[in-house]
Amino acid sequence: MDNAEIQSILQTMGKRVPPASRLVLVGGSALSLLGSPRPTVDIDFIGDDVYPVPLHQTILRIAEELDIDAEPVPLDKFIPLPKGSEGRVIRVGQFGNLEVFIADPYSIALSKLDRGADTDYDDLVFLVQHNHVDMNEFERMVQDALPHARQVDFHPDILKHLQGLKKRLGMQ
Numbered sequence: 001m002d003n004a005e006i007q008s009i010l011q012t013m014g015k016r017v018p019p020a021s022r023l024v025l026v027g028g029s030a031l032s033l034l035g036s037p038r039p040t041v042d043i044d045f046i047g048d049d050v051y052p053v054p055l056h057q058t059i060l061r062i063a064e065e066l067d068i069d070a071e072p073v074p075l076d077k078f079i080p081l082p083k084g085s086e087g088r089v090i091r092v093g094q095f096g097n098l099e100v101f102i103a104d105p106y107s108i109a110l111s112k113l114d115r116g117a118d119t120d121y122d123d124l125v126f127l128v129q130h131n132h133v134d135m136n137e138f139e140r141m142v143q144d145a146l147p148h149a150r151q152v153d154f155h156p157d158i159l160k161h162l163q164g165l166k167k168r169l170g171m172q
Contacts, residue, residue, distance in 0.1 A: 014096025047072030
């Protein structure tokens with residue numbers, strides 16, 4: 001899916017969700033809406049993957065009907081959310097009854113760094129090169145997250161992942 005397809009899907013969802021619904025995207029769909037050229041295969045959003053709220057249940061039902069993958073992601077269970085993350089969400093727009101936001105780019109970056117797949121590094125490079133993430137600030141956030149790593153499912157080699165990102169960015 002590319003940016004236009006994602007927006008079309010969000011418009012369809014916005015027709016079927018209750019008024020004043022709000023969705024916060026993460027992952028490839030969020031990056032696509034930020035301008036990333038890399039297509040995505042799903043729409044991930046912040047939510048409880050075990051006990052989705054009624055809005056998220058509706059979105060999952062619509063996604064199933066549209067034959068697309070959608071998944072609630074409990075981001076705070078995977079990474080220590082950086083301080084101030086709620087204030088850095090980016091409003092995408094209104095799609096019918098659905099107001100759509102992109103999660104804090106630093107939180108997205110931290111989750112991508114945590115996973116450390118090749119496509120995640122590509123996404124991280126995009127975030128840095130398009131000024132959604134400042135590398136100095138991001139490094140500080142990674143260091144701040146380390147003491148909280150055991151409270152979430154944080155990769156033990158996160159600093160090696162950071163070095164790999166810096167290498168891709170030509171910073172080493």
